[in-house]
Amino acid sequence: MNSRSASSAQDTAAVDALTAGLRNRLFFRLYQTANLLNKTGTRALEDHGVTTQQWAILGALADPRSQGGISVGDLAGLLMVSRQNLTGVLSRLEARGLITRTVDERDKRSRFICLTDEGLQRWAAMQPQINEFYQASLAEFSNSDIIAAMHYLEKLRNNFIALEQEQGGTESD
Structure with missing residues (x-):
């Protein structure tokens, strides 16, 4: 392997590690957010x-x-x-x-x-x-922020639905 190929492979590995780290942080943040939504939402309506x-x-x-x-x-x-x-x-x-x-x-x-x-x-x-x-x-969320969040959450939800179907499940399993 020449030095250019080795450098390219290292760059790809660095990008993959960065991407993997970002994905892990995103999903961990979603997990935390879902748990906090459940906890704080229930407290908000405890009356x-x-x-x-x-x-x-x-x-x-x-x-x-x-x-x-x-x-x-x-x-x-x-x-x-x-x-x-x-x-x-x-x-x-x-x-x-x-x-x-x-x-x-x-x-x-x-x-x-x-x-x-x-x-x-x-x-x-x-x-x-x-x-x-x-x-x-x-x-501190503008209407535009809310619309953007809804857009990305919908894209993620659709990906989960497709993944679930590939796994042999249905949305309501």
Whole structure:
């Protein structure tokens, strides 16, 4: 190998090490951020007795597109969790009277999840704390920063979906 090839190989190794280090730091930062979101989000809504998982479910059900109910499978896909992980959280929300599960008339094996009136009231009552949490979490973020973050997170999410499919899984496994 001549000196030019050896130098090129060293440059490639240095770039690869730099890239590997950056990737590791990025994924570690995502891990930390997800954990902090879970911890601080749950604390922000502790007066309502709602965890971040329950918050996500109530928010999905409060969305106008879910009016009339959403199937458990569709909800699991939307939240990108397994049906098994969703079942326990739904049971707790149902026991508190915040959601109902009804049989799908077209497919008796399926269940539709709907917010109850109490669930809608709880969702409305949570909005001031949710807005405060968003404001504090996104301090010093411009609208452009938020749009850029959403863009890159969506690209990453799509890559994860493709990776999961290559691994033989589905989004809601």
